[in-house]
Structure formats: structure tokens, C-alpha cells
Amino acid sequence: MVTQIDIAPVTFQYSHTIGRQEVRSGNGFFNPVAITRDENDLLYVLSRGTETPAFFPCKRVTVFHPDEEEVVAEFGQKIPPEDADETTPNGAFMWPTSVALDSNGLAYVSDEWLNRVSIYDQEHGNWVGMWGIPGGAPGEINRPAGLAFDKNDNLYMVESRNHRVSVFTRDGKYQFGWGGLGDGDGQFNLPWGIEIDHNGDVYVADWRNDRIQKFAPDGTFLMKFGESGDGDGQFNRPTGVAVDKDGHIFVTDYKNDRVQVFRADGGYITAMRGQAGLSKWGAERVYLDPTIVQARDRALNLSEREGAFQGPIAVEVDDDGHVFVLECARHRVQVFTKQTAMFAGEL
């Protein structure tokens, strides 16, 4: 009898942590909400920041290498809330929600207050364009949240207040969409994150319905899993979803402070709770001040308290088994490596 590979044990080895609270620019993030990666394995983290005027430019996309932990680019611009309207300057953010990359490496950032998508080039992060018409009709957008490109450069956009998924060309031409408010199959309640797997199937974090829904590329409903709660396979406001090449599904269970891992059929495998240590960028800050070093030495249960996920909001995976968990409340990325059995038979 051959054991199915997808029910083989799956565990995760903590690798390292990237980031620190950085209220302006540089080696860190500030209330990050989205993460993606490009073909060169660079990570893009979107910081939502704050309105506080002193913290500038806290709303930004930080591009960095996850191993070398070097920032290679930063883009985006914060504007004061009183200027956040149709006259907002090109390239500025108010409430940015997601970042996605097309096949040319252009970065698309959704803004749920301005109801638009801003586009930046890869090399310098220069603003190169934007699109988006607010509204509820097909092709109009209302509070865009998650973004994901398919292999043909179609942009799948979650619209939280229209409770639907809309698909656009990368220059903003509407293709098709599905959804609507409700808790039936194919309906949503304030959806957030989105993922497209290797087969082109679409996964949506159906936020207030506390579930994940899976669709064919054309929007045909395929399956769902999850319900409200804090038990195995239950969610309290899932925000992000990622699927690796083995079909394993990772969900940031935001208010339960964990990442849950599921088989391709939605069966529960395990939950990750976080193991963060001191990051390279964090150490840069800590070792500037001996009193912080001493405070860390004295702190009760430092590794347990500091290590735990707080506000895990988005997750990204690569084909090498790396899992990148972005934490909003702790301004960092925890990196794990998936460990699966290499055999597929009985002992």
C-alpha cells in the first residue's frame, strides 16, 4: 500500500526573522499588511503605517533580499488624511492594502481608501501609472484588498466592500468577476487576501465569514473550509492565504495569532505560533543602546513572548519550501522552512 504524499508528516523549521519597527524609512516596517516575492527571490513588504504626521514616510513598499537582509529599494509616498481624495498626488498612499507583481516586474499597489491601483517600476520604484474607478458596477472598485496576478498577467482583485473578486488586465480593463455579499458558496463577507496556485486556481480569505474559498480561474466554486472559532481548522478573521507547490495551504488566522496549514483538500495539518528571534535589523537597533540589551537580558519569558506571532496578516511561500509570515503588530517577517518526508511508502 502506498501512502499518499500529502498526508506525510509536515513540520516547519524556524529559520530567521527579518525586520523591526521602523516608523520612517530604512531597515524595517511599520504595520506591514502585504508581502510578495519576485522571480529573483526579492521580497516586497507593504507598510500601511500610521497617520501621525511625525512618522514620515511610514507608508511604503520595502524591497529586500530575505537571506542577505539588505534593502534594495523603497517606494511609495504618505499623504496627510485631509489630502486623501481624488486630488491625491500620483504614487501616494492613504490606506494601502496589497502589492502584486506582473511578469515585467511592475509592482501594483491597491489603496482601499483611494479606490485605485498604483503602479511602480521595479528598478527605482518610480510611479508609472494608476487606474481605478470607484463604484459598485462591474469594472468599478470599492475598497480593493488582496491582489494576485495569474500567469497571463490578469490581475485578480478582492474588493472588500463589493464583496467580490474582479479580474482586470494589468492596465485596468475589466475582464470578469464573481461574488456578492453573503455566506453561500461563491459569496463573500468583506474578503481580504487572495492567492493563485500553480494550477491557476484562486483562493480567497473570506474574512468575516471566517473561511477560505477556492475557485477555478474562471470563478467556478470548487471548495471551502473553515468556520468561526479558535479550534483546529477554525478561524478568527483570516487575512492571507498562500499555496505552495505541494498544494499545502497556509492561512494567516489573524485574530487567533497563528498560521494554520491545510492539505490541498482543506484538511487541517498543523498550526504555527511563531518563534521569532532577534533579527539582523533588530540587532542593529538593540546594540546601539546598552540599556535595551540589559532590558532584554532581564525580561521575563523573552523568547516566548517575543517569539509568538502577533497579528500575522499575510503569508508568502516559494518553491524551495520557505514560508514567510508577515506580522502587522510586530513589524517583521518570520521565515520558516517546510520539512516533509522524502519517502512515499510504508516502513
Next chain:
Amino acid sequence: MANDNHDIALMAHLMRRAGFGAQYAELEARAAKGYEATVDELLNPEVNDNGMDLDLAERCFIEWSHHTRGLPEYVAFRFINSRNQLEEKMCLFWHGILCTADSKTQSYPTSYDEIEMFRQYGMGSFRDLLLEISKDPAMIFFLDNCLSHKGAINENYGRELLELFSMGVGMDGEFNYTEDDVKECARAFTGWTIANNVPGQPYGRYAAKFVYNPDDHDEGDKTFLGETGNFNGEDIVDIIAKQPATARFISRHLYSYFVADEAQVPAWMETPPRDMDTIKMLEDEYFRSGYNIKSMLRVLFRSDAFKNARFQRVKSPIETVIGTLRLVGDWTEPKPGFEFIFDEMKHMGQEIFNPPSVEGWHTGREWIDGGTLVHRINFTADFVGDVKQPGVRGIVEELANRGPVIAPEDMVDDTCRLLGHYELADETRQMLAAGMAKHGTLHTDTAEFADRVSELLQMIVATKEYIYA
């Protein structure tokens, strides 16, 4: 109609005091439900939906995640939008008495835990609340109990627990406790401390945690308020809770917050209560109910003293800002620009999470000086003068429903009614009516009518009468 108006006026009074005010439609609905039923609803938030999309607000204001930032705005959002208004008002009540300040604690996650503790215990047993505040990490740090050790006490918490949190310096001209009681109290709370916390760098603030260190607790006998034993902090709280001075102290605070402005706390030893009968009624309920705050509030809200005490309190800055936003219907949904609300309160003299000292804010007429008064009126006038605000539009429509023409005096009277049955002095009323009469016949079906209403609202909120709740 007369009875309806009386009921709605009483409801407006209740909601200004037990909450942050309400729009006229809510007052009508609550009046129809009944005064007693509304009091019961307000007193039992645990069984009533607060009506807030708090998860959605936390999604929009993402920095509220784990309350590492934005706590004043979070609290203000709850004040504005919670249907359980008394629950929120009691959080503010205890925050103004059992004071800590972020200027020293510098930890919003810890302050958040404190506010949630007030929410949980604020309408329960005062004895339990005193025990919880004695374990509250923000308080332990703020009043240095973490620096108080066996054999080397720091009296700060012990002193304020007696002076400002439970008994007061004196009552009816007599001191309530001695300096020795303060020292013995401090000895009993040795070992009540906080764990060394995870520092705010590099990943942001963490909530501090209470720990009891038995090795640092003074196990010797203490004599406190005439009783002797190997007291720990819990024993001290038990002794404090049963003191007549404690009943008086809490009763005066409740009276001052909900009924009418009292003298400032430092004057209470020599200054008798403004209404001794009501204070005595509250003191009796304190002991009868086993120190239960909810029972005291129920007695208070049902009393004639409360019902007849309209417009005898100066609104605090927080009541002014939150009440105005509730009146005009702004900030019912998250949107950018929320930080300004916190700034407005601060400019009027009440910075939430930063009371000026452990004594809290001085209240009543002390809220008002030249600068804060101007700021208060300008803020309020700006909002009620904005006819795009849904609450203001509602007032315009209500007035227009009276007919195609409205007399100036009727317009003033009706506008005051729609604001919550405000009562103007005759001279003020005539002056405002004269101001409206200058515009000639007031046609309610014209585009200019909204401007007239806006103008009148701005004049009303600038009156002396509108300063009071």
C-alpha cells in the same frame, strides 16, 4: 405630546449623563421603550450587543492590532459608537479616578489592559476593582509600587490608594487615616510588582504583567485603620472597602460625575456634599449591595435628585467632543483623519491617557478658561454648522417638516428640543429669535433654510447654557 416631550427630555438628560448624548431619533426610541428599561439596558452591557463593527474598524485602523498604537483613537471610537454607552462612560469615570498617565508608562498595550479591566470590573464590586487596580501593571509602574520593597518601602501607591482611590484625606472635618496607616498599607503591598517586560525595541511595545514576589513581601504584623495582623494587599483592600469614608468617597465621585458638579476632591474633607440626602442614599446602597457599583448607579438613576439635576454639570472636553460627533453623526465608520479627535480633546484641556496628575482632572468650571472655551465653541460650531453632516441634515429636515414657514421663536425652541431639550434663558432665547427674524420670513422649503439652521445651531452651541450637560 406634553408627556412625550417630558419623557424625551428626561431621556436626553439620562443619555447625556450615562452616555455621551444621543440624536433625537434615538431619544424618541428609548423614551418609547421607557426610562426604567433604558436604565436596565445601560446597566447590563454584558447582555446587550454594543452594535459596533469593531473588527472592521480594527481592520481599517490597522495600527490598533494588539493595541501597540492608536489607543486614544480606539477608545474614542468606542465612546462614539458603542450602544452600551454607560459601559464606556464608566471606563472614563474610573480612568479619571484610578489614574495612570501614558506620559510616564509609555505603553499603550499596558494601558489597553487597564481600560479593559475597567470595562470588566467597573460596574461590579468596588472591593474587587480596588484589588484589580492594585495588580494593574500600569498602576504599579505609575505609582512606583515596583520600587517598594520589604524593608525599604515606597509609600506612593499606599498613600494614593487611601487619599485618591478609596477614602480621601478626611470626611466631615476629620482625618480618615494617619501617616502610620499609609506606611503600613505600603508594607502590605510589598511584593506586588511587575515582571521585567520585553523592551519596545525592536518589535514594539508589549503589555506589562503583574507578578507577586513572596520573597519581597513584608510578612510582619501591620496595624492598619485599627486592625492588626500579617496583612497582605488583599487584606488591606478588604479593610478599606468596609470603611464609611470609602462609601462617602465613591458616592461623592458618582454624584459629581453623573448628577452635579461637586467641589474638587482635595476640598472634600472640609466641604460637605452638595446634596447630603442623595449621598446618604448612595452610601446605604454601597453597604447594602456589598460595595456594588451597578446597584449604586441603579439607585442613582432612579432618584429624583438625578432626574431633576439637568444642566448642572459642565461638560468635560471629552464629553464635548464625543457628544458633538454623536450629535452630528460623524465617525460612525472608520475614515482617515481620526487622530484629530484626540488633539481636539487635548486642546480643550483633557488629554485621554494623560491626566495632569494622579489626582485626575479638576472638573466643573475648572474646565473653562479663555483659551479652552474658545476652542470648545469653535470645534462644536464647526461641526453643527456643517449641513453635510447627517445629524445636522436630520435637524434641518425635522424643522422643515413643521410646514412651509416657521416662526423665529418656534425655530429656536424646536432646534433646542432637537439638540436634546436644551433650556435657554429667556433673554438668550429672544436674542436668538431676533437673529433669525432678521432674515425675514423663514421659508423651510428654500435652499437657504439649511444655512439658517446651521447659523442658529452655531449660535446655540456658543451660549453659556450649552456648556452644561
